Amino acid sequence: MEDALRLEVYARIHDMSSPIFKSTKYLDVRYIPETLQGREHERTLLKKRILRPLARGDVPRNQLLFGPTGSGKTVCVRQILKEIPSNVLKCYLVADMSVYQILKSIAGEFGANITELNIHTNEYWKRVQKAADGRTVCIILDEIDKMLIKNRKNDFSLLYKFSREMDACVIGVTNNLLFEQMIRDDRDRSSFLYDEIIFSPYNATELRDILERRASMAFHEGVLDEEVVPLISAFAASKNGDARYGLDLLSLCGNICEEEDRDHVTEADVRQAQRLADMMLVYRAVNKLTSSQKLLLYAIFTTKDTSPTTIYACYNRLISDGMNGSKLTTKWLSILAQELELLGFVDIFRKGRGRGRGTDFTIQPSGSIDRKYMVDTLTSMIV
Numbered sequence: 461m462e463d464a465l466r467l468e469v470y471a472r473i474h475d476m477s478s479p480i481f482k483s484t485k486y487l488d489v490r491y492i493p494e495t496l497q498g499r500e501h502e503r504t505l506l507k508k509r510i511l512r513p514l515a516r517g518d519v520p521r522n523q524l525l526f527g528p529t530g531s532g533k534t535v536c537v538r539q540i541l542k543e544i545p546s547n548v549l550k551c552y553l554v555a556d557m558s559v560y561q562i563l564k565s566i567a568g569e570f571g572a573n574i575t576e577l578n579i580h581t582n583e584y585w586k587r588v589q590k591a592a593d594g595r596t597v598c599i600i601l602d603e604i605d606k607m608l609i610k611n612r613k614n615d616f617s618l619l620y621k622f623s624r625e626m627d628a629c630v631i632g633v634t635n636n637l638l639f640e641q642m643i644r645d646d647r648d649r650s651s652f653l654y655d656e657i658i659f660s661p662y663n664a665t666e667l668r669d670i671l672e673r674r675a676s677m678a679f680h681e682g683v684l685d686e687e688v689v690p691l692i693s694a695f696a697a698s699k700n701g702d703a704r705y706g707l708d709l710l711s712l713c714g715n716i717c718e719e720e721d722r723d724h725v726t727e728a729d730v731r732q733a734q735r736l737a738d739m740m741l742v743y744r745a746v747n748k749l750t751s752s753q754k755l756l757l758y759a760i761f762t763t764k765d766t767s768p769t770t771i772y773a774c775y776n777r778l779i780s781d782g783m784n785g786s787k788l789t790t791k792w793l794s795i796l797a798q799e800l801e802l803l804g805f806v807d808i809f810r811k812g813r814g815r816g817r818g819t820d821f822t823i824q825p826s827g828s829i830d831r832k833y834m835v836d837t838l839t840s841m842i843v
Contacts, residue, residue, distance in 0.1 A: 479680065479723040480714045486677040487711040489704055492538050497673065498666035499532040502657055506540050509655060510598070510629065514548055519596050520629040522652060524604075526637060527659025530702030533633045536659075537600055544598055549591070552600040555607035556748065559616050562607065563588060566599065581616050589626060597628040604632035606748075608642045609799050617645050619652040630654075638802060661701025668693040671706050679714065684725045688713065691730050708740070709733045742833045745805075746841065755785040756796050758838040760806055761831055766822040768794065783842055797823055805829065 485491050496503055506523065513520040525533040537552075544550050551569040555562055563584035568574040570591035574584075599622065601607060607618075622628040632654070636642070643649045662670070671689050692713075696706030712733035713725045746754060759774040772793045779787050788796070800806045810821040825831055 478718060480683055480718050480725070481678060482680055483678055484711065484714075486674050487707050487714075489707070492535055492542075496532060496535055496539060497670050498662055499536055499659070502532070502659055503536050503539065505657055506536060507543070510540055510631070511543060514545060514596065514598075519627045520598070522623070522629060522654035523631045523657060524639065524654045525631065525633045525657050525659060526639070527635060528661050528700045528702065529635050530696070530699070530704035530706075531635075531659040531661055532703065533635075533659050534602055537602075537631055537633060541598075541600060548596050548598055550598045550600075552602070554603050555601040556603045557607070557610065559607070559611050559618050560584070562601075562618065567591065585616075585621060592626060592628075595627070597622075597626060598631070599628060600631045600633065602633040605634040605636040605639050605642055605802070608639075608644075609802060612644065612795075612799075617647045619643070620645065620647040623651040623653070636802060642802065662697070662703055663701060664693050664697040667696045667701065667703060667706055670703050671696070671710060674707060675710060678710065679725075683714075683717075683723065685727065687727050688725050688730055691727055695730070695734055705737065705741075708737050712736055738830065739833055739837070742829065742837050745803075746834070746837050749803075751785045751842075752788065753796055753800060754838055754842055755779070755783055756793060757800060757805055758835070758842055760797075760800075760823055761825050761834050761838065766824050768797070768821065768823060771797075771823055785842075 502525075506525075509523060510520045525537060527533050541550055541552055549570055551566050553562065553565050553569075557565075560581045563581060564574050564579075567584050567587045570588060572584075572587040572591045574587075611618075619630065622630050630652070632639075643652065668689060671693055675684060675689055689710075692706050692709045695709060696702050699705045709730060713729045716729050716732055717723065717725050746757070749757065755778055756771075756775050759771050759778060763771050763774045765771070768790075772790055775785075775793060776787050779785050797806065797808065801808045805826055807824050807826055808821055809824070810819050825834070
């Protein structure tokens with residue numbers, strides 16, 4: 461509710477005298493529309509799996525929502541969240557953080573005291589349990605795959621705890637189809653049982669419907685040239701049907717016109733917005749990485765040789781030259797490279813040497829990422 465209010469206030473202040481925008485809130489990723497175009501089947505299925513058991517007094521099975529970025533997973537699950545009965549404790553959070561931070565956030569959402577310092581992870585778990593007090597709990601962990609990556613060395617088995625020590629339904633949201641392989645803790649693997657819902661990419665027609673509806677609410681009539689929405693829809697379709705990318709382009713187009721004191725959005729604005737959006741995507745993704753991950757990624761993108769030995773030597777040489785990071789063993793650098801693969805930054809090609817003789821592999825920058833954008837972004841962060 462507070463996020464929605466802040467979004468409304470910001471939009472009204474921003475749009476008060478705008479010749480372009482009626483209300484920018486309809487282009488914001490935090491906006492939850494009343495209807496979800498092109499996702500009727502997925503929404504109905506999730507609603508049945510969550511709300512029907514709750515109505516009977518049962519705990520729903522865990523759910524995992526798979527699909528590429530911008531395919532409607534988060535909007536769908538947040539719509540359902542609003543329909544969960546008030547007697548059920550519920551919480552939504554982006555799980556791109558440590559287990560400690562996740563439990564602290566959940567405890568705060570459930571009304572527990574989180575202002576004290578030096579509280580142990582187990583204490584926050586106890587506070588979550590106490591706040592639940594035997595009631596059914598529904599927790600949505602968006603980007604649940606990031607939680608597994610960030611907590612690879614943490615022995616606090618959160619998914620096991622929710623599955624075995626509380627009447628909880630966990631709804632995970634991820635764009636990583638290798639999610640199950642990322643669950644390394646045997647307790648999590650055996651106890652966290654879930655049903656899947658697959659969100660396929662939006663096609664160009666669906667994207668056009670979504671963007672036309674949002675544009676009609678966000679922009680003054682007649683501001684957009686007729687080719688603007690079809691072109692943005694085509695660009696978003698080329699990004700694996702990413703509706704979020706399309707909304708970003710719409711917003712950037714309007715901002716470009718406002719900064720230049722114009723009252724009309726053209727095809728040229730769309731193409732300029734596309735260049736800016738692509739750079740923003742790279743920056744946002746890289747900015748979330750650790751110092752060691754950024755430095756290894758820099759070594760991979762600036763080294764022509766794809767052999768791990770050369771790349772790791774480049775990494776450690778950068779550390780010796782004073783770059784921010786820590787020297788790591790070959791084993792840990794290999795683990796970091798696998799994490800970068802799971803995050804979509806690099807491609808690792810493996811080839812067996814024969815039975816019992818191990819595996820050779822090479823590491824290459826992902827073909828879906830512009831090398832120059834990536835190097836420029838990393839350089840600005842690590843130098």
